[in-house]
Amino acid sequence: MIDNTRRSRKHGARAAVISIFVFLLIWQAATTFTSLGILMPSPLISLSAFFKSFIVPIGPYPIFIHIYWSLVRVVPFYIVGAIAGIILGITMGWYKPVAAIFRPIFEILRPIPPIAWIPIAIVWFGIGEGSKWFLIFLAAFMNVTINSFAGARSTDPVLVGCSKMLGASDWQIFTTVVLPGSVPYIFAGLQVALSSSWATIVAAEMIRSSEGVGWIIISSQETNNSVNTLVGVVAIGIVGFILAVIMREVEAVLVKWTKRDI
Amino acid sequence: MQKNKTLLYLILSIVSLALFIGIWYYFTAVLQIVSPKTLPSPVKVFTTFIDKFTNPNPDGATLLVHALSSLKITLTGYLTAIVIGVPLGIAMAWYPKVDLYVRPIFDLLKPIPGVAWVPLMIIMLGIGFASKVTVIFISAIVPVLLNSYSGIKQTRDVHIWVARTFGASDWQMLTRIAIPTSLPYVMTGIRVALGAAWTTIVAAELIASTEGLGFMIQQSRGIYRPDIIIVGMVTIGIIGSVLGLLLMLIESVLVKGRSKV
Amino acid sequence: MDEARHMSKSIIVAQGISKTFTNKRGSTKVIENINLEVRENEFLCLVGPGQCGKTTAVNVLSGLEPASTGTVKINGKTITRPGPDRGFVFQSTALYPWLTVMGNVEYGPKVRGIKKSERREKAQYYINLVGLEGFEHSYPNQLSGGMQQRVGIARAYCNEPVVLFMDQPFGALDAQTRYLMQEEIIRIWETAKRTIVFVTNNIEEAIYLADRIVLLTNTPTQIKKEYKIDFPRPRDYTDPDFLALREEITNEMDKTL
Numbered sequence: 001m002i003d004n005t006r007r008s009r010k011h012g013a014r015a016a017v018i019s020i021f022v023f024l025l026i027w028q029a030a031t032t033f034t035s036l037g038i039l040m041p042s043p044l045i046s047l048s049a050f051f052k053s054f055i056v057p058i059g060p061y062p063i064f065i066h067i068y069w070s071l072v073r074v075v076p077f078y079i080v081g082a083i084a085g086i087i088l089g090i091t092m093g094w095y096k097p098v099a100a101i102f103r104p105i106f107e108i109l110r111p112i113p114p115i116a117w118i119p120i121a122i123v124w125f126g127i128g129e130g131s132k133w134f135l136i137f138l139a140a141f142m143n144v145t146i147n148s149f150a151g152a153r154s155t156d157p158v159l160v161g162c163s164k165m166l167g168a169s170d171w172q173i174f175t176t177v178v179l180p181g182s183v184p185y186i187f188a189g190l191q192v193a194l195s196s197s198w199a200t201i202v203a204a205e206m207i208r209s210s211e212g213v214g215w216i217i218i219s220s221q222e223t224n225n226s227v228n229t230l231v232g233v234v235a236i237g238i239v240g241f242i243l244a245v246i247m248r249e250v251e252a253v254l255v256k257w258t259k260r261d262i
Numbered sequence: 263m264q265k266n267k268t269l270l271y272l273i274l275s276i277v278s279l280a281l282f283i284g285i286w287y288y289f290t291a292v293l294q295i296v297s298p299k300t301l302p303s304p305v306k307v308f309t310t311f312i313d314k315f316t317n318p319n320p321d322g323a324t325l326l327v328h329a330l331s332s333l334k335i336t337l338t339g340y341l342t343a344i345v346i347g348v349p350l351g352i353a354m355a356w357y358p359k360v361d362l363y364v365r366p367i368f369d370l371l372k373p374i375p376g377v378a379w380v381p382l383m384i385i386m387l388g389i390g391f392a393s394k395v396t397v398i399f400i401s402a403i404v405p406v407l408l409n410s411y412s413g414i415k416q417t418r419d420v421h422i423w424v425a426r427t428f429g430a431s432d433w434q435m436l437t438r439i440a441i442p443t444s445l446p447y448v449m450t451g452i453r454v455a456l457g458a459a460w461t462t463i464v465a466a467e468l469i470a471s472t473e474g475l476g477f478m479i480q481q482s483r484g485i486y487r488p489d490i491i492i493v494g495m496v497t498i499g500i501i502g503s504v505l506g507l508l509l510m511l512i513e514s515v516l517v518k519g520r521s522k523v
Numbered sequence: 524m525d526e527a528r529h530m531s532k533s534i535i536v537a538q539g540i541s542k543t544f545t546n547k548r549g550s551t552k553v554i555e556n557i558n559l560e561v562r563e564n565e566f567l568c569l570v571g572p573g574q575c576g577k578t579t580a581v582n583v584l585s586g587l588e589p590a591s592t593g594t595v596k597i598n599g600k601t602i603t604r605p606g607p608d609r610g611f612v613f614q615s616t617a618l619y620p621w622l623t624v625m626g627n628v629e630y631g632p633k634v635r636g637i638k639k640s641e642r643r644e645k646a647q648y649y650i651n652l653v654g655l656e657g658f659e660h661s662y663p664n665q666l667s668g669g670m671q672q673r674v675g676i677a678r679a680y681c682n683e684p685v686v687l688f689m690d691q692p693f694g695a696l697d698a699q700t701r702y703l704m705q706e707e708i709i710r711i712w713e714t715a716k717r718t719i720v721f722v723t724n725n726i727e728e729a730i731y732l733a734d735r736i737v738l739l740t741n742t743p744t745q746i747k748k749e750y751k752i753d754f755p756r757p758r759d760y761t762d763p764d765f766l767a768l769r770e771e772i773t774n775e776m777d778k779t780l
Contacts, residue, residue: 015362016369023367039386100271101278111499111506113461115377116476118468119483120491124300158617161587166631166682167607176634180621199375203465206377207480214378218469221381229382233374240373257621257662 041227049227050234058216058228067239070201070212073129077136078197084137085144085193086186092145093152094178106145114139114200118207127208135204139197147189151182187251194247198240213239302489310489311496321481321490323473329497332463332474335391339398340459347403347455348448351410355444356436361411368407376401376462380469394466401462402455409451413444449513456509460502475501534686534718535561535584540593541743542579553579555743556593561686564716568729571739572776577722578614578690580744584720585609585688598685607635610679610717612689616671618663624650624674625659631682642681649677652711669700676711686718693728705731709756726772730765731758738775748775 024043031042041049053063061069092099092106117138121131155178163173205214217232283304290296291303298306314325323331354361379397387393417440425435467476479494537559543552553576561567571577582588584595586602586609595602597609605611618627625643628650632642650659653673663671672692679687689708693701705728712719723729729736736750750772759765 012362016366019363019366020370022363096267096271097274100274104275104279105282108499111502112495113457113464113498113502115461115465115468116479116495116498119479120488120495122483123486123488123491156617158613158615159619161605162611162613162617163630163634164605165585165587165607165609165611166634166678168630168634172634176630177619180619183621195373195375199377199461199465202375203377203468206380206469217378217381221384224385226382226385229385233378233382236378237370237374240375244373255621257664 039226041230045227046230046234050231053228053231053235058231059211059219061211063216063231063235066211066213066216067235070205070214071239073132073205073212074136074197074201077133078140078194081137081140081197082144082190082193085141085189086148088141089145089148089150089186089189090152090179090182093149093182094155094174099149110142110146114142114196115203118200118204121204122208132201132204132209135200136197139200140193143193143196144186144189147185147192148182151185151189152178154185155181183255187247187255191244191247191251194243195240198236198243202236298488299486300488302492306489307492307496311493314490314493320485320487321478323478325478325493325497328473328475328478328494329501332467332476333501335394335474336398336459336463339395340402340455342395343399343402343406343455343459344452347406347451348410351407351448351451352414352436352441352444354407355411355414356440365411368404371400372404372408376458377465377469380466384470389470389472394463394471397466398459398462402459405454405458406448406451409454410444410448413447413451414440416447417443445516449509449516453506453509453513456505457502460498460505464498532563533560534563534565534598535559535720536596537584538594538596540583540590540595542576542583542588543591552743554583555745557744557746559584559737559746561718561720563718566712566719566721566732566734568733568736569720569722569739570726570729570736570772570776571724571744572741573724575739575741576744577724577739580739581688581690581720581722585611585686587611607631607682608685610682610684610687612672612675612679612687612692614691614694616663616668616675618671618674618678620663623660623662624655624666627663627674628677628681630678635682645683646677646681649681652680652714653677654707667700668696669704672696672704673707676708680711680715680717684717686720689719689721691722691724694723701728706757708732713756726769726776727760730754730768730772731760736772738772 027043031037031040050063055062058066088102088106092102114135117135118131121134125131125134159177159181160173163177168176201212202214202217205212206218209215213232213236216235217229220226220228220232286301286304290298290301291305302310311325316324318324318327321328350364354364376397379400380393383393383396387396421439421443422435425439430438463474464476467474468480471477471480475494475498479491482488482490482494537557540554540557541552542554543550545551557580569577569580579588583590586595586605589603602609619630622630625646629642629646632645637645647659650656653676655670655673655677658666658670663674666674675692676689679689692708693704696704708721709732721729721732730752733752736752738747738750739745740747750768752768754762754765
């Protein structure tokens with residue numbers, strides 16, 4: 001039932017290709033032979049439109065420029081939010097007075113999804129880039145803080161005792177035990193934060209912008225262009241996937257010690 | 263000594279919260295540096311909150327009507343996702359054939375955020391109930407299914423061998439061993455899906471809707487009523503927390519029932 | 524230095540130590556009125572039945588946990604908290620999973636500000652001593668249980684403490700590895716003499732290792748009896764005297780239950 005041999009993996013890849021092919025085939029048949037074709041573009045049309053969009057612009061730009069715009073909005077403020085989140089989360093998790101001061105406010109804001117901040121962000125920072133930066137910062141900050149906090153909280157007390165015994169000062173315990181011990185949690189947070197930031201920018205661009213992947217799908221919807229809407233959805237999925245893979249690779253390089261050789 | 267510290271931390275928390283609201287009040291209501299069109303005072307937010315329970319203006323419905331509208335759509339899509347996603351995830355993990363052919367489709371859907379489906383669904387199903395329920399369904403079923411799937415995959419070979427030596431059928435092994443093992447993972451999926459569903463409904467209502475909490479805060483932005491926006495945000499937060507707590511309650515009952523057996 | 528005086532010098536002096544844990548349900552006395560002296564370079568085993576307060580006793584003696592009453596002096600200084608003059612080998616190995624073997628062993632000297640070349644040399648010496656040459660750059664989860672415990676021992680040694688406390692370090696190992704590690708710890712101790720306080724629930728292990736065995740009672744843990752062991756090393760598990768002593772201590776321990 002549960003096996004991970006190389007043969008079964010190869011088998012899996014073949015099945016995946018077959019499965020996706022069959023899925024596309026059913027979709028193609030459904031749109032060609034039934035009335036679903038009126039509502040929904042066929043996969044052939046959608047895929048050719050997707051590849052065409054690299055040369056023929058959608059609105060002002062070809063698709064990769066739209067993706068570039070969305071990424072330029074996300075990446076810098078994602079990093080800023082993540083760094084702030086790591087600092088606050090870890091210190092809150094380790095130093096009880098810091099938790100006592102910041103945690104109540106944080107817990108009030110935490111259940112509000114970043115997307116729900118869009119209207120007030122526009123009120124505060126205008127419809128331009130400022131509000132988007134704020135939203136991305138928030139999405140990254142919230143998720144990373146929660147996970148870093150959990151990471152610092154889960155510090156192994158035996159390791160702390162061990163460090164004390166070996167002569168480490170409180171600050172050394174913080175930097176050599178609490179911080180590295182939280183790294184797997186921090187990465188879990190960074191991963192969640194990345195998909196949350198990506199969803200938030202898509203939503204924000206749908207509400208107010210003149211370029212970006214979110215803009216593609218909303219402006220296509222406004223003109224009832226279901227083909228380009230689908231092209232936008234595919235682009236959002238692919239970029240989201242690539243971002244998650246990059247994050248996983250970064251983690252694999254930085255957190256070597258969780259891998260087992262034996 | 264320990265007790266004194268706990269008390270000290272409690273005082274610190276209260277002071278910090280009071281300071282937060284105090285500064286907010288001082289800058290908005292006392293100094294009036296910040297325009298009420300940008301950030302209303304906490305008092306104003308509170309009175310709006312009370313007022314919104316009975317006053318349908320300026321966005322056409324009271325707070326409760328909006329909240330119920332959002333909840334109805336969310337729960338319909340979310341519960342459907344659980345009813346379909348949990349068995350499908352279990353079947354995928356237990357029967358390798360299903361796994362091989364269904365999982366790739368879900369791996370493709372996984373990186374697409376729920377919001378991104380909104381415009382497509384509007385084109386296909388219009389702005390109403392159906393399109394939103396579908397969007398919620400899609401955004402909730404992915405975590406439910408993938409977590410149920412990994413839950414079943416946690417089943418220990420040892421347990422299966424033991425069961426086999428006792429002559430358990432495949433079906434018995436699934437229901438007596440694999441499914442109980444998977445329960446914590448299934449619950450995680452259900453919890454993650456709730457967050458995804460609740461976030462997505464707000465987003466969907468922000469983008470295109472005629473009622474709901476997302477619609478309410480988006481409308482209030484257009485007419486410079488940040489007090490209603492904040493009331494809406496707080497309500498979204500409260501409902502999200504309450505739903506999360508309810509789920510935790512259900513989970514603790516389920517897990518307790520299991521440990522008694 | 525005068526060898527006779529050297530041997531008779533008391534390194535650890537514990538007087539009237541007790542430990543009571545208090546929680547919402549009330550308080551439990553885990554250890555009661557333990558008086559103990561450990562001489563320099565002595566290998567002392569604390570032996571007690573399953574769930575007795577052995578771990579608490581060694582935690583208090585080493586300063587990991589404060590005593591409720593009584594004092595512990597090491598080299599004449601009263602101890603109240605953990606410090607680098609003591610080494611501790613944990614049952615759970617407690618290695619830093621994110622540090623390599625070298626990183627773990629040199630941790631103590633590093634946090635005490637010893638410069639890199641010096642601490643590397645020292646760490647390498649102890650890594651070689653415990654037989655882990657060639658594994659300097661491995662991470663703990665790439666090592667077997669026995670090897671992990673060797674790292675733990677090297678790490679404790681590398682700080683060059685006055686006393687080494689070992690809390691059931693071989694408790695989680697399989698029988699084969701356990702016998703091997705018992706031989707190894709004696710070899711290491713004979714090469715680099717230290718005062719060792721070793722906790723175990725295995726009487727055979729204690730007789731194999733110790734100069735002196737202190738038998739503890741069930742909770743609240745007190746000292747039941749002491750045994751001085753003069754068998755020459757390396758000891759033989761099948762020697763009649765060895766077996767007789769094992770019988771005697773086993774009977775004594777059964778009485779405490």
